[in-house]
Amino acid sequence: MKINQTVLVVLFLTLSSSSIGVFGGNLFDDLHCSWGNGRSKIVNNGQLLSVTLDKVSGSGFESNGKYLFARIDMLIKLVSGNSAGTVTAFFLSSKGKGHDEIDFEFLGNVSGQPYTVHTNVFCNGEGKREQQFRLWFDPTADFHKYSILWSPHHIVWLVDETPIREFKNLESKGVPFPKNKAMKLYSSLWEADNWATRGGLVKIDWSKAPFKAFFKEFRAEKYNCDWSKGYPSCTPPSRSIFSFWTSPDKFFKTLDHGAMGKLNRVKQNNMIYNYCKDFKRFPNGLPKECQYN
Numbered sequence: 001m002k003i004n005q006t007v008l009v010v011l012f013l014t015l016s017s018s019s020i021g022v023f024g025g026n027l028f029d030d031l032h033c034s035w036g037n038g039r040s041k042i043v044n045n046g047q048l049l050s051v052t053l054d055k056v057s058g059s060g061f062e063s064n065g066k067y068l069f070a071r072i073d074m075l076i077k078l079v080s081g082n083s084a085g086t087v088t089a090f091f092l093s094s095k096g097k098g099h100d101e102i103d104f105e106f107l108g109n110v111s112g113q114p115y116t117v118h119t120n121v122f123c124n125g126e127g128k129r130e131q132q133f134r135l136w137f138d139p140t141a142d143f144h145k146y147s148i149l150w151s152p153h154h155i156v157w158l159v160d161e162t163p164i165r166e167f168k169n170l171e172s173k174g175v176p177f178p179k180n181k182a183m184k185l186y187s188s189l190w191e192a193d194n195w196a197t198r199g200g201l202v203k204i205d206w207s208k209a210p211f212k213a214f215f216k217e218f219r220a221e222k223y224n225c226d227w228s229k230g231y232p233s234c235t236p237p238s239r240s241i242f243s244f245w246t247s248p249d250k251f252f253k254t255l256d257h258g259a260m261g262k263l264n265r266v267k268q269n270n271m272i273y274n275y276c277k278d279f280k281r282f283p284n285g286l287p288k289e290c291q292y293n
């Protein structure tokens with residue numbers, strides 16, 4: 001009994017100290033500022049990243065590495081106050097023609113009015129799979145965790161561990177799914193007042209510039225994929241880098257029962273646009289995947 005307890009305590013200390021090592025990760029190792037002439041910056045010894053938008057330019061950063069199936073986490077604090085006309089984007093994208101892309105975009109609003117969370121998937125350059133949401137908290141008051149889980153089985157967008165959208169791999173039904181092109185993570189803050197807020201009616205208030213958003217605790221968990229069989233056969237890593245308590249294969253294949261419940265609640269209460277309900281836009285029939293969602 002005594003020995004068992006000691007063993008447990010030692011085990012616990014070992015695991016928690018090694019995960020602290022990962023948690024204290026340095027943003028310089030994984031990301032670099034790539035746009036905006038010094039308007040995006042990694043500060044606090046690699047613990048915080050800020051992006052800035054002023055009248056001259058927006059700014060942004062990208063990952064050093066590329067991913068082909070991974071789960072990406074980031075804590076983000078969005079532009080506060082009157083952010084109308086600004087867009088903070090956080091997305092995975094491949095390079096070149098016929099690109100693949102998985103988007104999270106945050107469309108600002110006038111003070112006190114809610115942000116719109118915009119999501120989309122592109123496969124071979126073809127998008128048009130937008131879903132939009134309202135958040136259940138003020139995303140400018142504090143940091144919240146936004147994650148993209150991209151496995152060969154599905155793509156899941158998560159907010160503070162709550163799945164808000166799932167895009168399943170329905171290749172067997174003839175629906176394209178991004179699986180061949182490695183993607184980098186990109187993030188930027190830019191001006192889009194021609195469409196972002198109420199379809200472009202509300203313009204940026206430049207007297208409030210510079211606008212700023214903040215990022216921290218970037219984590220990327222790559223899945224181990226074997227490409228020798230033509231189609232990738234992937235497994236999650238043996239131990240999660242996210243936490244000792246989260247199993248690394250959590251949501252790798254499917255959402256569990258609890259997560260499905262949360263997803264359905266978000267669909268009911270927080271979704272404000274779904275391309276699969278937009279019959280006007282697709283007069284010749286909704287995209288194929290809509291019948292399976």
Ligand SMILES: *[C@@H]1O[C@H](CO)[C@@H](O)[C@H](O)[C@H]1NC(C)=O
Nearest residue numbers: 107109113114116196197198
């Ligand atoms: C901004 O707030 C208004 C009023 O609440 C809302 O109609 C609109 O959808 C919000 N979001 C954006 C991005 O315009």
